Amino acid sequence: MIIAERASSRSFQQKLIASDLVVVGGGLAGACCAITAAREGIKVTLVQDRPVLGGNASSEVRLWVLGATSHMGNNNRWAREGGVIDEILVENMYRNPEGNAVIFDTVLLDKVTSEPNITLLLNTAVMEVQKSTDDTISGVKAFCSQNSVEYMLIAPLFCDASGDGVLGFLSGAAFRMGAESREELGEKFAPTKDYGELLGHSLYFYSKDTGKPVNFVAPSYALEDITSIPRYRKFNTKEFGCNLWWIEYGGRLDTVHETETIKWELWRVVYGVWNHIKNSGQFPEARNLTLEWVGTIPGKRESRRFEGDYMLRQQDIVEQREHKDAVAFGGWSIDLHPADGVFSEKPGCNQWHGKGIYQIPYRSYYSRNIKNLFFAGRIISVSHVAFGSARVMGTSAYGGQAVGMAAVLCKRLNVLPAALGDDKHMKTLQQMLMRSGQHIPGLTLADPEDLMRTATVSASSVASVNELPEEGLLKTLDPAVAQMLPVSAGSLPVFTVHAQTTTATSLEVELRICSKTGSYTPDVVLEQKTVALTPGRNCVKIAFDTVLASTQYVFITFRKNPAVQLHFTSRRVTGVLSVFNLVNEAVSNYGKQEPPEDIGIDAFEFWCPQRRPEGQNLAIKMSEPLKGFEAENIRNGIARPTDKPNAWVADLNDKKPTLTLTWQTPKIIRNIVLKFDTDFDHPMESVLMGHPENVMPFCVRRYVLRDDEGRVVYEKTDNHQTMNVIRLATPMQTRQLTLEVEHPSANVPAAVFEVLCYEN
Template identity: 60%
Template sequence: MKIAEPQSNRSLLTRQLNTDLVIVGGGLAGVCAAITAARAGIEVVLIQDRPVLGGNASSEVRLWILGATSHMGNNNRWAREGGVIDEILIENLYRNPEGNPLILDTILLEKVVEEPKVTLLLNTAAFEVTKKDADTIESIRAFCSQNSTMYEVHAPLFCDASGDGIIGFMAGAAFRMGAESKDEFGEGFAPEKEYGELLGHSLYFYTKDTGKPVRSVPPSYALDDITQIPRWRSFNARQHGCQLWWIEYGGRMDTIHQTEEIKWELWKVVYGVWNHIKNSGEFPEAETLTLEWVGQIPGKRESRRFEGDTMMIQQDVIEQRLHDDAVSFGGWAVDLHPADGVFSELSGCTQWHSKGVYQIPYRSMYSRNIGNLFLAGRIISASHVAFGSTRVMATCAHNGQAVGMAAAHCRKLNVLPHELIDAKHIRRLQRDLLRTGHHIPHVDIVDEDDLAASAKVTASTVLRLDELAPSTETVTLESARAMLIPVSAGKIPKIGFQALSKAEADLRVELRTCSRAESFTPDVLLAEATVPVATHDPTEWTEIDFEVELDSDRYVMVCFMPNPDVTLKLSNQRLTGVLSLSQSGNKKVSKRSIQQPPEGIGIDTFEFWLPERRPDGKNLAMKFDPPLNAFEPKNVSFGPQRPTSSANAWVADADDSSPWIELCWDEPKQIERVIVALDTDFDHALESVLMGHPESEIPFCASTVRILDESNRVLAERKNNHQTICDFRVEPIQSVKLRIELEGSAAGLPVSVFRVQVFGADAELVK
């Protein structure tokens, strides 16, 4: 028994923590920053004011994780972010293809607590900053209501990933709220005059079919008159969760200090909408539905944006400008919403896409006036217009990984964030990010520590793609169809296809490519041909020789233009680096199949050519003469770990039952670590909740990876693999050869590898 005598006052239990990096905010940006920094060797304290991790992705909000893939609704092919956020999304697919947000919570928590160098403080709110001097944070204080404990956390480096920028605000970091005028940065999509309105908050609900009638009595605060919402007729009994992202409010309010008021208004709307669905009589199918869940905290879109040494602007996004200090990328549309949200007469959003993904510079990820403060998540240094793209979660997560690695470099070099901008430091930062499977467009570092770069690479077989064999299925050219294929420098191969017409018809076929490097918007016409299509035997091949020479390896698109009288044969063959597309739109991210912006807003006009999700989206039957030779073994020793200007992969022959790839050196090498990057289909968006996916494992990915030395001794093996990156730490050996054996891609799919990296004991910062 414990008896406490009366006192005039008492102090809270206080714990002192000392660490290398303090991260405030456990959304995806903070999670990926913490995991990355810990894996790179430094101690991290991650402070989260909620009981779960994930922020807007968590079970408390339930927004799907998206970034550059944009629901596969724009021309950003193979654009899923890579690195830690890819690891999380692939794990979520494996465990949770149905999209249960509670399972995602467990995955995020597991990934963090498995890192021994991360101290996780849940239900802990940071509320005070102590500064060493005007430009330097010394410590923060945070309180956990669950264990009634105060934490005083000291560190040389801090990262604000809190969403509203609580640490940056208290520390005095320069920030902005609202929209800049068109004149400030020359942004065509910016308003004529600056204004303070913001993107609002959203709050979602889930429904459940009980199989029996369910009565619904609305709370007294539910919205009485649903017709106050201009789009009220859009509500139905089928949609729930973040499919109703446009239930948004608060853009004309203070989205930080008035969040509770905004939440109450959103609750009124949600319960009013549900009352309408259940009790209006317009939805008899809702009779057996019950309201299973309503969000208790709103998902926030916009509040403070902090200033770094550079600020992302519209032109960086739309023109895909290059930056020497690029450490991440984005690809979501410039996506801005009306300030009145759900009560607006305007469309719920205005989305304008770029022709491909764009780089994000490191200089936008730290404060320009607080020397030891990193910025992560939606608060990075960006104008209101650029923020419309950079704010989405997968992009924020990818940026968070860059911040985590940068923090590790700062600690090991004993420098502040802005001092990493030296070209030598940036190249090392980019190199170490690339080693983790992180993707940075147009950045290909020669890794001096990677022994694979000096190896001779051979393989059991190599795919020479001469044919995508026809199946019995066909597709009618109601809209244009295309094959996106990697071709080598020199003359384009002759292209063969199988077509049948209801009547004698002419079919126009165009060969296109993109005007921008490593992008896939087919805005350049290389050649065209018109061929007759007969009504007889569709098994005959029609051949076209475009007579086009290319000066470099690149992707081209063979486009079959619309003709509803013509059908093309499909193929059941799928393989790495080859895609079938159609000239179409995706209503989730675009209202039309062609982006046609108004004059003068600085946005490009172009067509959308989109893939279909598996199990649809089959390739067109085609022949190539000579065969495509883009799948050589040498591809694994350099270059990006995904298709960009070429397939960048070794692909085995489809008939190879025991595929392997081998690295040989002229003299023995000290080997301690081998990293193998596999194909988990970076074109698949992998939305984390609600939508569901047709498979729990990506069919292109090898399920067994085995590493052998020169005497065929097994050094390491991973079975039942579903992840992109297989990272093997092996007992140090001297060997002149490594063999990598692979098994288990889906039936009929050839095995492929994007990259092999090999490191010895002296490799620098290879954590």
């Protein structure tokens, strides 16, 4: 029994926690930041003011995680973010292909709580900042509403990943809110006052069929006249969850301090909509439906943006500008919304895509005036226009892990964030990131500690891709299709396809390439051919005169003709892909992007893959086999397809595919890193959308590692992850390391992107 004497006042229980890094905000950016830093050995305190992690991706909001892949609706091939966010999405795919938001909560919590170097504080809000000097944070005070504990968190380094930038705001960090003018940064897509300078919040609902009639009595605060919403006719009984992203409001208000006001308006809309669906008589199919869930906190898009030493802008995205201090990439469209949201007469979004992914510089991830403060998530140093692309969660998480690694390097070097801009330090940071699985466009891993640099690499076989075989799978040439093939410099092989038609017609064939390295927009037509077809089966041989100056992807393109059928195949090979001139209205892809003249955006066609189980490759023969699948690729420093597959791919007829690494003198090996193909082209939306498989079809499931005496040193029988980090209980000394793998299936040969070996 506790008997409390009467007191004039009391204080909350207080706890002091010291760490190397305090991360404020437990969305994907903060979580990935914390995990990255903790795995490198530094102590992290992760402070989250909600009961679960994930922010907008959590079960509280239920927005899917997306980044540069953009629902497979743009030309950014193999663009899913790597490292920790890839690990999370791949794990969620394995455990949760149905897209259950509650299960995604558990995946995130599992990843964070599995790290012994992370102290996680849920339901804990930062409320005060202490500073040792005007430009240096020494600690933050935070309060947990669930245990009535006041925390004092001290550290030499801090990261604000809170979404609204509470830590940056309280510390006095320079920030902006609203949109820059066209003149300030030369951004032609800068919005007008009429369009609005802030994106609003959204709130979703889920419905469920109970199998019996359900009545609904609207609450008093429900919007009475649903026709006051210009797009009210778009509401139906089939769309729910974040498919209703356009239920948006608040861009004319203060999106920080008036969030509760915005939430109530969104509740009015949601319950008004449901009242309309249930009681208007226009939706008889809603008779048995009930509201299963309505969001209680809105998903925020925009509030403060903090100033770093560089502000990313529209031109960086559209022109794919390169930065010496690149640590991450983006690729979502420049996606701005009218400030009036669901009450606007304008379309719910205004999306314009770039031709490829773009680099994000390190200088955008720390404060220009608070020396020990990093930023991660949607609050980084970007213009309002660039924010329209960089704000999405996949990109935010990717930046978060860059910050986590930067904090590790700052601790090792005993320097503050801005000091890493030094060329030598930046190269170290970039190498650390790539070693941990983070792809940085245009850069390659060259780790001096990697024992693979001195090994001789050989393989039991190498894929000889001279045919993607026919198997009776015919598809109408509507839409147009292109087969992406990695081709070496020099003359092209002769390509053969078989076309079938019931009438005399023609086949329009083009050879296309991309105008810019790092892009998969086939905007350069090198040759065009017209082939006459007769009724029946036609053998079409295509010989191009072009001589390529460099290794790259070519697009063997067949223009739309509904009178023609082409043969396709179930054979799938790492780095080989079919793309289609598709329409994907969800990301403003109507087959071709045709922007107004003066907004600084390129016009081009979209050529996108289809989701499995569709998206088969074109059945095609080549007079000479494709190159580019050699064993040497496993140490070229790139662990995904770029201008070539960058993987060792075994011959499908090889019954026991094996990689052998040999050294002239014995090596002591403790750590081995293997990187497999989990299809970086698949966006892996985390919630709502279902997926056809829980393990990617290219992924090696079973493998064995042996030493020079043939002893098994490690084996895995159920792999589904991209990156396997193997730390041997006892270091081994060997002259040879052998990796035996199994083909993922009868139609997909085994592939390995990268092997790294370390003494420690």
